[in-house]
Amino acid sequence: MxxxxxxxxxxxxxxxxxxxxxxxxxxxxxxxxxxxxxxxxxxxxxxxxxxxxxxxxxxxxxxxxxxxxxxxxxxxxxxxxxxxxxxxxxxxxxxxxxxxxxxxxxxxxxxxxxxxxxxxxxxxxxxxxxxxxxxxxxxxxxxxxxxxxxxxxxxxxxxxxxxFPDSDWWRRPPAPAEYMRWLSVDWGTDRLSNGAPDWSRESLRLDWQTTGGASLYGAIADGRRFDRSDSTLELGGSWQALARWRIGAGLAATGDTDFEPARTLSASAQRPWADGWGTELGFKRREYSSADVTTYSFTGDKYVADYRIAYRIEYSRLLGAGSSTGHALMLGWYPNERRTLGVTLGAGEEIETVGLDRLLRTRVSSVTLNGRETLSPRFAFRWWLGTHRQGDFYRRRYGGLALRVGF
Structure with missing residues (x-):
């Protein structure tokens, strides 16, 4: 059982x-x-x-x-x-x-x-x-x-x-209307602390691109500082050189100057490298009535997806008054082809006009916000806002707007 x-x-x-x-x-x-x-x-x-x-x-x-x-x-x-x-x-x-x-x-x-x-x-x-x-x-x-x-x-x-003869994704898209010349109108103002008179600057600039790939420009600017005004004429351009280098040069002149340099000579050399890296070497010589200032700069940048990170170091030498070094960190965002936003942080020393016939080396720091909006293939504008501390002399709060038209 x-x-x-x-x-x-x-x-x-x-x-x-x-x-x-x-x-x-x-x-x-x-x-x-x-x-x-x-x-x-x-x-x-x-x-x-x-x-x-x-x-x-x-x-x-x-x-x-x-x-x-x-x-x-x-x-x-x-x-x-x-x-x-x-x-x-x-x-x-x-x-x-x-x-x-x-x-x-x-x-x-x-x-x-x-x-x-x-x-x-x-x-x-x-x-x-x-x-x-x-x-x-x-x-x-x-x-x-x-x-x-x-x-x-x-x-x-x-x-x-x-x-893939029956597909069309590989075909070159029709080229949009391409403008070879652009006219820009800029306006900016600076409000100074310590009761100093405000500054302002307006400029008119013409850029054009040749069929050979060169970019040329000419500009007229009028600036006012300390109840005085200076008018400057500038010409320059950039050209492709060697395999991947682009060389730029510019010359500016101011007649009967009060605070701007009488002449400014500038030159640059840019080159992109692998994996989104790039470099730029710069040279600028400013001839004031009281002294000459020579500046050398190096910029390194990196593009990561929709962002650009860049660092620039500047070394300036004032004849008979020593040298100064400045630094700038730049962050840029490119969310789409029509818009850019950026911020620049600056610190170090600078040789600059701090008054009539006063060219001094001072400690400086600055923050600048900037952006660009492309309204159409023909119209665009850019803006900037910032603050700049010039040693113990003053603090500048500045802003500006520029309109660009293609034709």
Missing amino acids: TLELEVPRRAAAWPRAVAHVLVASLGCGLALGLQAQDWQAAIRAGDYDRARTALEGALLASPGDEELRYEHARVLGFLGSVDAALADLDALLARHPDNADYLLGRAQMLARLGRNEAALDSTAKALELAPDYADVWALHLQLTERTADRAATEALRREIAVR
């Missing part, structure tokens, strides 16, 4: 155990399925914060799921967490170095960081693995255009045309 009773019990327990395992498995699979539906629906809706939360929950349950890791990287990219997205993609490529999708994603993140040469390396490898991958070709073309190498860009465009 005991045996007869035991057999049914074991037979009944076995189905129950199997049922528990099946229920647990189905429950886990159902949960994962619901999580997959959640992040997929969130991505379709453009709710990337919710997609990120759902994907991170799914990755906790399945940390080795490479599809989830790839989608997580894509969502991080949409949210602007480019470095974190790049880390996910690098981890995937460490296991699958020949995956063209991962290489494309990595190139996209590198491009957003301004690391164009590294991004080009990734797209080139992806094209070796998937030579008919149109998205990779499109990004490779965009990155090549950024190098400003016209010959390489056109050669690549011809190669793409042969491979």
